[in-house]
Amino acid sequence: MEMNGLMGGIYRAAEWIMRLAALNLLWIGFTLAGLVVGGLFPATQASFALTRQWIRGESDLPLFKTFLTYFKKDYWKVQKIGFILTIVGFVLIVDILFVYNHTNPYITMLSLPLLLLCLLYALTCFYAFSVFVHYELSISQLLKHAILHAVVRPFLSITMLLSLAALSFLMLQFPGVLPFFGVSIPIFILMWFSHFGFIRNEEKQKSQAA
Incomplete structure (x- = not known):
C-alpha cells in the first residue's frame, strides 16, 4: 500500500537514507576486498x-546483486581509466610542489595556469565515471567527453563543485556520518548533475537533428 502525505514522505526519506x-558500505567493502588497488575504481x-x-x-533493484554485476562489468577498462587519471594526478602534484617551492619569478608565474589545470583535472575525474556508466565509449573518447563536459557546461560544473564543497563542510561537522554517507552522497550528487547535463545534451542534439 502506497503511503501519502507526511508519513509517505518520511517513509521515502528513510528508504533513501x-x-x-x-551503497556506502558496499563501496567500502568491495574496495577493501580488492585491497584498494584492485577494488577502488571498479x-x-x-x-x-x-x-x-x-x-x-x-x-x-536488488542492491548487492546489481552492485556486484556492475563491479565485474568492464573491470579492466575502468582500471585502465583509473590508472590514467592517477598518473595524471601524480604528475600535477609533482608540478605543484615544484612551482610552489621555486623562487624563480618566471616559474612561479605558472602557478595560476597550473591551478586552473588542476581544476579541469578534478572536474574531468568527476565526469569520467558518470560518462563511463552513461555512454558506451572507448577510453580515449570517454576522457575527451569528460573534459568537454567540464568545459562546455561551466555553470553546471561550478554548481557541482560548490555543492560538493558545501556537503564536505557539513560532513566534517558530523564525522560520524562519513562511514555511512561519505562516498555515496557525493557520488549521488555528481551523478545527478552529470545525468542532468547528459539529458540536456541529448535533447539539444535531437532538436538540432529535427
Missing part, C-alpha cells in the same frame, strides 16, 4: 552505475 548507507564505477539507475527511476 538506508539505500545510500548500504567499486566507484559500480556506485555511479547503480546511482544512475536510481536517478532514472529504477529504485527497486
